[in-house]
Structures are given as C-alpha cells and as structure tokens.
Amino acid sequence: MLTLAASLAAAAQQPPPKALHRLSGGRNNRAFLITTEAESLVLKLYHADSRDRLGAEFAFLTCAWQRGLRNIPQPLARDPARHAALYSFVPGTRLRPEEVAPWHVEAALDFVLALNAAGNAPLGPGAEACFTAGEHIATIARRLARVDTIEATDPASTAAATFVATRLRPAWTQVHTRLVAHLHQAGVALEAPTAICLSPSDFGFHNALVDGQRIGFLDFEYAGRDDPAKLVCDFFAQPELPAPPALFNTFVARLVAGLGLNDQAAARCHALRAAYRVKWACILLNEFLPRDAARREFATEAPVAARRASQLERAEAQLTAIDTEGE
Helix, strand or coil: HHHHHHHCCCCCCCCCCCCCHHHHHHHHCEEEECCCCCEEEEEECCCCCCCCHHHHHHHHHHHHHHHCCCCCEEEEEHHHHHHHEEEEEECCCCHHHHCCCHHHHHHHHHHHHHCCCCCCCCCEECCCCCCCCHHHHHHHHHHHHHHHCCCCCHHHHHHHHHHHHHHHHHHHHHHHHHHHHHHHHHCCCCCCCCCCEHHHHCCCCCHHECCCCCCECCCCCCEECCHHHHHHHHHHHHCCCCCHHHHHHHHHHHHHHHHCCCCCHHHHHHHHHHHHHHHHHHHHHHHHCHHHHHHHHCCCCCCCHHHHHHHHHHHHHHHHHHHCCCC
C-alpha cells in the first residue's frame, strides 16, 4: 500500500509518505491516512463494479475545487487501473445524531448553492439520476424488484423477505398512489423534464466532518447532474445522520429560491418525500443481496449478522417515518 501511496504522491508532486493507517467509515471504499513531512493526505481505494466511482468523485471534486469550494478534499492524483486516488486531508470529527443543529443544515445548503452558482458543468449524471418524475417512480420500482429476490435461507434473510412482502410492498402501493395524485394536483406531468443541478448525491452529515465552526464534506462517488428534488429527499431520508425533519420545508424553500426554480420543483420535493423513504428502505436491504454484500465486505470488517440486523431495523424505521411525517 505504501508503494501505491508513494506513486500517487510523486504524481501529485507531494512529499513521499512516511506512514499510513486505515481510516474508519466508508461502506463502498477503503481510505488510508498518509503522513508526509509536510502534511497529511488521504489514499482512497474504490470497489470495482459497474459504476466508475473513482471517475465520478474525481471529476466532481475537480469541478467543485475549480469553482472555489474549499471545504472538500482537493483531488491530487489518481490511478484508474488500480482504482485508487490521492486527496488532501479534511480535518474534523464526525457528528453524532443528537449534535445535528440548524447551522449544520444551513452550511450544507450553502455548499449546494455555492456549487451551483456558476450553473451546470459537463459532468455525467449522478447515480440513479432522475430527470422526470416518472423516472423517480421507475427507479424505486426497480429497487423493489431487486429486494423481492431476497432468498429466505436463514432467520435474518427470512425476516427481511417477510418485511418486503408484508410491509414494504403495501407501503409503496399507498405511497405511489398518493404521489401520483399530488403531482397531478400540482400540475407536474410524469414525463415533463425536471430542473437539473449539480448534486453531491449521497449527501448528508454521514459524509461530513466538523472542525469548530467549519464543516467539510466527503465522499462523492455518486455525484453528478440530477433533479434537486432527489438531493433534498435523500438529504432528509438517509438513515445514518439525517437532517432534522422539522427543517424540511425551510430547506426546500431556500433551495428553490437559491437555484431560481419554480413552484413545480418545490412540489416535486414534497410529493417525493415519502417515496424516498421507501427507496431508502430498499437500499438498506441491499445487505441481503449477494452483489451488494460483497461490496460491504470490501469496505468494512463489521460482522455480517450485526450489519444485517441493523439494516433491517433501519429499513423498518423508514416506513415509520412516513407515518410520522405525514403527507
């Protein structure tokens, strides 16, 4: 690993690494802190699959860095053949759920608005990007079809399969019906083009570090062009460190105003909120699918049984949130 780090450091005209150790966190990658004589750097190894995670993140960070954002890692060098890249180190500590405050949400919104201040950039679509309301629905339907294939081979997978059949599927039927009605009432056609923004995609406080009154953002493997409504719904639904639900309306209003969007964009954010709870429940159940479980094995050393139990519990919480947040 030091040899790879040294190669990338040389390519970035950085001092050679003196030491390297594994950083915690990351569900789809491995990250290592590199110590040099001058500063600390980060070596990141990406899981090799159908998505070019390295290419997406490096391109996004290059664009954001060129636009003057500095609370992100600076992209320094990459080695696509070895699925590796070198970045500057972003200091800070991870937030705990009870620590998330309104100013953190404001800082996250400021980041998105600053990123988009110069308009769109020649980046590819984000992961599962949606450019019509109908594409949001189709994406969730595909996610549901995947978790329908969970095989009940042990108590944990049996519980997951039962949850899909008896709770998740019925919940989506109800949410889908309400979603289509709300979009129709707002005058949003299912195939009408949405607004487009530069989206960090898997954006939230689970990928943030706080250093005093400064907050830095990390991990942009899914970033690219996307519907702002997807960014909003993911930001409030992602399960590890979601934004406080009470700030949803304020966040939507300021984002819509800051990006110069219309009332239909705001309507999509509100209409899709419960739908993205269903989508996140599906994402959490990926732990029970062989391909996705292999990616988790690459990135984390946590026991499989513990991961599965936690993910199923979080999936159940997503459905509970639909009832508490209302329509």
